[in-house]
Amino acid sequence: MRKVWPNALGVVVIVFFAFPAYWMVRTAFLPTIDIQSDPPVFVPTDGTFDHFVTAVTRPGFWNYVRNSLFVTLSAVALSTITALLAAVAVARFRFRGRKAYLVLILAVQLAPFEALFIPYFLVFRQFDLLDRLPALILVYFVSILPFTIWTLRGFVAAVPAELEEAALVDGCTRWQAFLRVVLPLLGPGLVATSIFGFITAWNEYLYAFVFMRNEDHYTLPVWLATFRTAFGDDWGGAMAGSVLFTLPVLIFFLIVQRRMVGGLTAGAVKG
Amino acid sequence: MSTPTAVRPSPEVDEKPPAVRARGRREPLPYLLLVPSLIALGALFAYPVFLLFRMSFQQLGFGELVRRVTIWTGVDNYTEILGDPEFWQVVWRTVAFTAVCVALTMALGTGIGLLLVKLGRKMTIAVSISLVLAWAIPIVTATTLWQWMFDSTYGVVNFLLGTPGHDWFASGISTFGVIVIIIVWQAVPFVAFTVQAGVLTIPEEYYEAARMDGASGFRAFRAVTVPILRPILFVLAFLSTIWDFKVFTQVWAVRQGGPDGQTVTLPIYLYDVGIASSRYGLAAAGAVVMVAILAVAMVVYLRHMLRTELED
Numbered sequence: 001m002r003k004v005w006p007n008a009l010g011v012v013v014i015v016f017f018a019f020p021a022y023w024m025v026r027t028a029f030l031p032t033i034d035i036q037s038d039p040p041v042f043v044p045t046d047g048t049f050d051h052f053v054t055a056v057t058r059p060g061f062w063n064y065v066r067n068s069l070f071v072t073l074s075a076v077a078l079s080t081i082t083a084l085l086a087a088v089a090v091a092r093f094r095f096r097g098r099k100a101y102l103v104l105i106l107a108v109q110l111a112p113f114e115a116l117f118i119p120y121f122l123v124f125r126q127f128d129l130l131d132r133l134p135a136l137i138l139v140y141f142v143s144i145l146p147f148t149i150w151t152l153r154g155f156v157a158a159v160p161a162e163l164e165e166a167a168l169v170d171g172c173t174r175w176q177a178f179l180r181v182v183l184p185l186l187g188p189g190l191v192a193t194s195i196f197g198f199i200t201a202w203n204e205y206l207y208a209f210v211f212m213r214n215e216d217h218y219t220l221p222v223w224l225a226t227f228r229t230a231f232g233d234d235w236g237g238a239m240a241g242s243v244l245f246t247l248p249v250l251i252f253f254l255i256v257q258r259r260m261v262g263g264l265t266a267g268a269v270k271g
Numbered sequence: 272m273s274t275p276t277a278v279r280p281s282p283e284v285d286e287k288p289p290a291v292r293a294r295g296r297r298e299p300l301p302y303l304l305l306v307p308s309l310i311a312l313g314a315l316f317a318y319p320v321f322l323l324f325r326m327s328f329q330q331l332g333f334g335e336l337v338r339r340v341t342i343w344t345g346v347d348n349y350t351e352i353l354g355d356p357e358f359w360q361v362v363w364r365t366v367a368f369t370a371v372c373v374a375l376t377m378a379l380g381t382g383i384g385l386l387l388v389k390l391g392r393k394m395t396i397a398v399s400i401s402l403v404l405a406w407a408i409p410i411v412t413a414t415t416l417w418q419w420m421f422d423s424t425y426g427v428v429n430f431l432l433g434t435p436g437h438d439w440f441a442s443g444i445s446t447f448g449v450i451v452i453i454i455v456w457q458a459v460p461f462v463a464f465t466v467q468a469g470v471l472t473i474p475e476e477y478y479e480a481a482r483m484d485g486a487s488g489f490r491a492f493r494a495v496t497v498p499i500l501r502p503i504l505f506v507l508a509f510l511s512t513i514w515d516f517k518v519f520t521q522v523w524a525v526r527q528g529g530p531d532g533q534t535v536t537l538p539i540y541l542y543d544v545g546i547a548s549s550r551y552g553l554a555a556a557g558a559v560v561m562v563a564i565l566a567v568a569m570v571v572y573l574r575h576m577l578r579t580e581l582e583d
Contacts, residue, residue, distance in 0.1 A: 082307045093298065203411065
């Protein structure tokens with residue numbers, strides 16, 4: 001009986017945090033006539049894929065998917081490669097300026113990129129990159145870079161140095177030791193870190209909205225945010241679009257949660 | 272542009288790397304490995320920051336840009352923007368908005384974090400799943416979704432509250448209310464999980480010791496849990512403050528600062544002045560002021576944290 005109050009509060013918390021997501025999915029599958037019913041249908045008895053068909057057949061939808069994927073994947077690839085080099089340097093070497101570099105990375109992580117869109121706007125205008133997807137790639141690249149360096153550094157440091165030493169003793173060059181011993185063990189870390197970068201870039205709205213004036217260059221968030229004009233009052237279509245946009249993020253989020261629990265290197269130095 | 276996922280506990284800055292390969296001599300390799308990231312940060316971060324400061328001292332609008340002329344005007348932009356009552360109104364509005372968001376996020380997040388520890392296994396999983404849902408949903412999806420729930424005609428909120436046809440976006444305060452709900456709804460999970468993790472690191476022996484000394488229930492909570500959570504809560508409050516102060520997407524996507532400019536916060540104001548009205552120099556001065564305010568917040572928090580750590 002002591003647990004009654006905590007459990008009651010728990011139910012309130014569940015309703016507040018899960019209900020909106022439920023409502024989104026419910027609306028996405030509900031026939032328009034039921035969406036506009038009064039009182040609302042809380043537990044639908046029949047569903048439809050009409051809204052999803054509406055959303056994906058809207059002019060430009062697949063173009064926005066392509067833009068989003070292109071920008072996000074390019075930015076993540078650039079930042080992961082750049083960050084891996086830096087992470088190895090700070091996790092494996094002692095050198096002058098190492099601490100200063102780490103403090104710099106920490107500070108840039110807190111920097112308000114929301115205050116910088118005006119200088120970016122002028123720089124990209126000067127190089128004729130405004131309204132072109134590479135401009136977004138560059139901004140996303142640099143904004144996820146500090147966090148990627150910081151997190152990868154932890155993963156590199158977690159690979160026991162003894163493994164590399166053993167490889168060197170066995171006659172590997174440094175490069176071979178890194179490629180054959182460290183890199184495979186970094187797999188889960190690289191996946192997890194890239195996914196966080198992916199989520200950040202995939203969701204980004206401000207820069208995509210400010211820079212991409214030509215409708216052909218919109219990314220999915222910009223398209224979705226204009227739903228009130230894009231969909232009229234079609235909430236079913238808007239929710240179906242939201243579900244489609246959310247799905248990859250949700251799947252990735254669940255993968256990272258599992259992957260973040262390491263344990264791959266446990267036992268690798270035994271015997 | 273940061274997501275709450277972007278910060279997780281990491282090893283300390285000055286923790287030494289293993290001595291492998293460090294054989295006392297100066298090696299160029301680590302510096303070479305840092306070059307790509309330093310070039311990227313220099314060209315794509317430091318240079319724009321430098322430009323921001325420089326153009327805040329220039330009269331720079333669309334005309335100057337097209338004619339490629341540079342007109343230095345000293346501190347004119349700062350005099351103009353700091354002398355503008357509308358700017359100050361926006362600043363105070365942003366401060367108040369941030370304070371409300373942070374207070375609600377921290378209160379609810381801490382409460383739910385403590386609740387998670389109290390619940391049985393099944394309920395903990397159920398609550399965690401619902402929190403992860405809200406956390407993982409993209410910001411633009413969340414704003415679209417909550418606007419649908421607050422829709423005046425068919426929205427579920429009006430039905431549940433028995434206020435059919437009520438327009439939640441008719442006044443500034445009420446529009447802010449919706450924006451605050453969206454932000455808090457997405458920010459609480461991170462705080463709750465971090466608090467839960469913090470409480471779970473407390474060894475059971477501490478509570479046993481407290482019980483032996485005759486402290487139980489609320490007194491044990493105050494003597495054991497609160498001191499251990501305090502530094503975690505400060506970091507969370509600090510991060511929430513700098514995140515909420517610079518929020519653009521939620522505010523813009525809901526009503527673009529409307530109705531009637533009543534929900535214009537600093538980032539929206541910078542967009543209106545800088546991009547929409549092409550007064551780049553003036554907006555740059557505003558952005559510098561915004562960065563300065565954030566820097567003040569950082570200093571206050573850092574000093575507070577240092578003080579409390581010295582006390583303990």
